[in-house]
Amino acid sequence: MPPVLELKTITKRFPGVLANDRIDLSLERGEIHALLGENGAGKTTLMNILYGLYQPDEGEIFINGRQVQIHSPTDAINAGIGMVHQHFMLIPVFTVTENVMLGSESLKMGGILDRRAATERIRQISSAYGLEVDPDDYVRDLPVGVQQRVEIIKLLYREADILILDEPTAVLTPQEADELFKIMHSLTERGKSIIFITHKLREVLDIADRITVIRRGKVVGSTTPKQANQSKLAAMMVGREVDLSVHKRAFTPGADVLTVQNLKVGDDRGQIAVDDVSFTVRAGEVLGIAGVQGNGQTELVEALTGLRPALDGSVRLLNEDVTRANPRRITELGTAHIPEDRQRDGLVLSFPVADNLVLNTYYQRPFSKGAVLQQATIAKVAEERVNSFDIRTPSVDTSAASLSGGNQQKVIVARELSRPVKLVVASQPTRGLDVGSIEYIHGRLIESRDNGGAVLLVSSELDEIMQLSDRIAVIYRGKIVDVLSAQDASKEKVGLLMAGVVRTATAKKASLGVKPKPKAKASSKTKTSAKKAAQKKKPSRAAKTTRRRKDS
């Protein structure tokens, strides 16, 4: 029996780049095939070719042994190929049924939508594959994990046999990811085949039947989870040995650097996003704030760095009250801020690298004398930083927009960490970066800690939190539900806390008397299982974050 899908010598050139270089890939029926590679390795190009968004310059595509030409996504859907994009393509104000119908509406009497038939089919699909979802729910009310199920149902509704999942776990909690993996297995048991695109090594080893690694547009090897391990895969991806473990000196915390007390912060819509949060970060320690995206981390960091006013409570940096200080004052007191969204907040993309390297120190000597910028000095210092932080750029006059994500992040890290710094606030510092850059940035953060700096690490990557932190605070719906020391924290424990399932005694006490939010009430109306309720989080804010990332 021929493979469900076979790609032969697919080649795609872009001006100056060979994005795909004679790539061969085959997918067997009922198989989960992981496509592993760094950002820019050519995974997305390959999948876009398969989905009809690009035409290959050379190569052939076979489906069930028959050669096909895919000129458009419609061709791809007709050939039984479906794709779940990293950013969901759902309309929040439509119900699940309406979203699923969209583009392949079932009609009755020549023009009227047949919602009932569609709902019925969605129920069938959902029970057949274990994709729990209520067809009548509005998508905006659903947690991200359930939204993803809707995307998968969309594909099954269109009778796709080959499912492409592009970085599907990036927005999920560990528990939601486990749910997804179960669903993936139930799909393959029923004869569907899955291409799973990711750069997370652990997941690949957990779930894939076969692994193909792509580097610089070429297939560098195929393997199975049994034959591989994390460091071997990382080495294949990056092309050299990668040190995934983090080496740090023994934990010897010093004086309090950042003290946050009873902090309350509102979000853009005036709702409480950070609710009565207190913690300290000491010199020589990494405090990790773990939590699923959209649980108040953004607002917390913005409040700490002066970008968002606090409603209540206090923030002390060293011996100064900075609750109402502006960003410049906080920077001048020795805070480095690696912002969550580097393109939105951290860089001016149209500016040269050199200007971005002095974005918040341009007004100080030696970069300015009086009112005049000292461009020669800026260029000279920029050259030094480009060298010492290994920023890959043609020159310091190149615009930041033309750098890769990893190098853009290095520009920010170089700018922030080449000042004398007492506190580092790093928000999602390695999101979307390749293994090499992650390794580098982790090294720099630990270096700050080892040199006696205080590091506040906010991340939704549990692995990152576990690797770097000396203590871990878990944030859920704007509250710190628990603070664990690194030794006490297991992945399972932190994961459950992130999902809001486990509550410690102290947190329970703190939450007494707090009225449930209106949104939580709305969810209890629907007949959700306890498990689903546990996964429930603020969907609209999460959706907003996703949107914002898409915009940038």
Place this chain on the structure above:
Amino acid sequence: MANQDSQSTPPKDKSAFGIFMHELARGSLIVPILAIITGLLLGGLIVAVTTDQVYTAWSRSPLEAIGVGINAALRSYSALFNGAIGNPERIADALASGEAAALRRAFNPFFESLIKSVPYIFAGLAVALGFRAGLFNIGAEGQLFMGAVASVYVGFAVKGLPAIIHLPLALGAGALGGAIWGFIPGWLKAKTGGHEVINTIMMNYIAFRLSEYLLRGPLQRPDTTNPISPFIETTAQLPRFFESPIRFHLGFFIALAAAYGVYWLLFKTRLGFELRTVGANPNAARYAGMNILVITVLAMSLSGALAGMAGANEVLGVNYTLAPAFSSGYGFDSIALALIGRSHPVGVVLAALLFGTLRNGALQMQIAANVPVDIISVMQALILAFIAAPAIIRTIYRLRAPQQQEDGLHVRGWGG
């Protein structure tokens, strides 16, 4: 700034012109240049199809009609050239005769074009400065009016000062008048979030009506019922370099100096860095600790001051008096002009010279070739449309789309 040891591609020549030439080489100026050429060609086509003789010739033979059409287009463009640069025959005759008055008359069209460019340069710089700071200053026209009102008042009401004091004072008053008219929408934006597009448009109306009222009241010339101001004192006049009829005056060089000043401010100073950062990415500006409110107000005031200078120059250099119709929409044309000039001072100066030349030649075109002045407005509109929609030009000339978004112009959406 010379730094010869590096051979990298970005500009090492950091002078204004060096950066401009670098952008030219990189192709971001190819679109404006092709847009101008295409606009001129299409303008010729419009001239041809609006000429009556073409249709009478068509009934005889289509070939003849095409000939007539091309002729009409060529005739109007040569009239445009004569009106804008000068009639080559007359220049040759004048050079041969060597007579001073004849020479002045022969070269007058060229100088007249330069004079027409002066308000365009100032107002174009005003809009460009706003664009760089992410602000859409639609109010250049109103600011220009207020600049004119202020400088004409200082020009005729203040008496007995020597020119060396009176002239700068009158110019300064013009800048201040425009600055106030820019400050108000800037302040409204910073304080209340009111969008500057709406508020500058409103300020335009206020400026038009206010200047009309003033010209019928406090600023009216005593011996007339027309809305016109008294003549300014000679000490407030911008000096002219030649005898009549050439009106070429010092304002042209002040405008060039202002262009250099804007360039220096934007690209060499702290304030310029802040201004461009706020314009390119206000989030990053906030992150970097810049005070967006102060910078917004400052940018709008500076922009207004430049537009005010445009009005001041017309009053102090050309008309010596103020009448309601003194501006032929310089402030509105300058929005297009700043776009064509890519919001770069050098580009603005070049685009202003083009606009001034076209405007000046258009009049001659109407007299000599009987082609309405409005054809120039249509041409300007076409050029602007091509620049605003570069895809059209790229398709016509089969240019490759740029790898990354073109920088140089950073205007936020209407939601601001």
